[in-house]
Amino acid sequence: MSGGAVARQALSTRHFPLRIIPRMFKNPLSHHAWLFWVAAWLVLGAGLGLRDPWPADEPRFALVAKQMVESGQWLFPHRGVELYSDKPPLFMWTEAVSYLITGNWRVAFLLPSLLAALGTLWCVVDLGRRLWTPRVGYYAGWALLTTLHFAYQAKKAQIDPSVVFWITFANYGLLRHLLTGPAWRWWALGWFAAGIGVITKGVGAIALLMLLPLALAALLRPLQARLAPDGFGARALAWVRMPVRVGIANPRFWLGPLAFVVAVSLWLAPMVLVATQSGDPSYQAYLNDILFRQTAGRYAKSWDHPQPVWYHLGVMFSMWLPLMLALPWALRAWGRRLGRADARYLLPLAWWALVIVFFSIPSGKRDVYILPALPMACLMFAPLLPGILRRAWPRRIALGFTVALVAAMLTVGLSMWFGDPKFEARLIAERGFTDHGRALAAGVTAIGAWGAACLLWSGRRRPVRAMLATLCGVWVCYGLLITPVLNDSSSARGVMTRAAQRIGADVELGLVAWKEQNLLMSQPGTVNFGFRMGWQKQLELGLAWQARAPDARVLFVQAPAVPDCVDRGKAEMIGRSNRREWWLVPYAARTGCPASPPLPRNEDDHEYD
Structure with a gap:
């Protein structure tokens, strides 16, 4: 047999792996999977490695x-x-x-958020596939990926994307058992993920609110049985007939709580042991603060971000766009499915409502608090979206939303390029742009141009496709074009680099009234005098530190904390960063500063950004 014949025979065998590839691309769902995951990587990963950490967190x-x-x-x-x-x-x-x-x-610093966001998408897509169809799973994934709140937070290095993943993964495990099970391994894994969520951010335990409707159903089931079959009370309690695959009498039920305790103990047990055995009062203070003040104390008596009780509703109707544009058509459909006691809807919708109530009770509220509810919300919309998007008005609204977004981007970008709007002048002053903001204007205009191209491509015929493509392009352009332009002024890299160049490698730098980004971006050997203590105390310690080696030490001070005894003609304003002005104060600029000089204008502030 010739070599060519052997090769043809090898290629023709049904076990040859390359024959799988053409079949994958013949399957429309495989096309959809490839498109979705490539888009997810681009949207969430664009800009990775192009910027430094930005305030506040x-x-x-x-x-x-x-x-x-x-x-x-x-x-x-x-x-x-x-x-x-x-x-x-x-x-x-x-x-x-x-x-x-x-x-x-x-x-x-951005990699954990990227991986957490991709993991959250996987949970939603796979759960939609298992509860309904693969098509529904990808509808849920696209809904989540293109929701403004999710994409914005996923491209930031805050705790919230990670805690959203652990809460969503916990929901995934619980629902795998409750709706497609029994699956006791997933039941335990769901509890374990909730425990990991707790040691990521204390609110991780809200995933377990998913069990509250089940517990209520179990309690009300005897009452429903005593009511007349056709009575109003029986109809009102019809939802308690949903299947309950848990019960404390089943020994495997306790695998869940045990997994939760194990997960929390991975950090809590060694931390408490060391803190109680060390005899160091600072460790004891750490223990009390993180276990009590920062958890139950912060929830019961919030000390920051006061907002009205309806605040989170406003967040959903503004930051959960374009998903919430489908709400008027979804409400009636949800009502019909809840009337049939469909547990696939009842459990996630009840959990969504419980999360809103939970975070609406304390006075302190932030938009990221209800972000963990968004994946389940997208899952609830997904089975309805194919029908909703066939209607005329939802398609018109999608087109109008895209046109408004594109018009806003083009207006802002072109006005910054060709005009001189007041907001541009303020932005240039705050950011210290040397090119008069032209690079930023070009980036915003590019986003608008991409959106205009998407509208011209398929706007009238396929407005939803144009909307999705525009939103994906917004986040890709933001990561590649906008964040590098804003990086120096947002991250403190620019001002700290100038300070290091100005004082040289042989001079020590001491930080007074500093922010975390200053120490993060400073040269090795930089000294700080504490963060939580007031500026007055930091200034006292800084002046004393500088006096011990006057020629080899310079203070880096935020403008409001520079005392009146400093001659600003001999000091140097080194730059602006994060809307603040920063000064280098050499020893020669001190004109008889006492040990505890008063701060000018009585400003002794160390608020976070």
């Missing part, structure tokens, strides 16, 4: 992770010279491990 977590790597102290995280007890350390661990793998902080 990103520099804080990156700084804590960096100090973990440098000091080897992973159990008790530090911010500067102080212990950092605002959040559990799991998210900072993931950033530190990402750095150990990649060796690049610009990649490492």
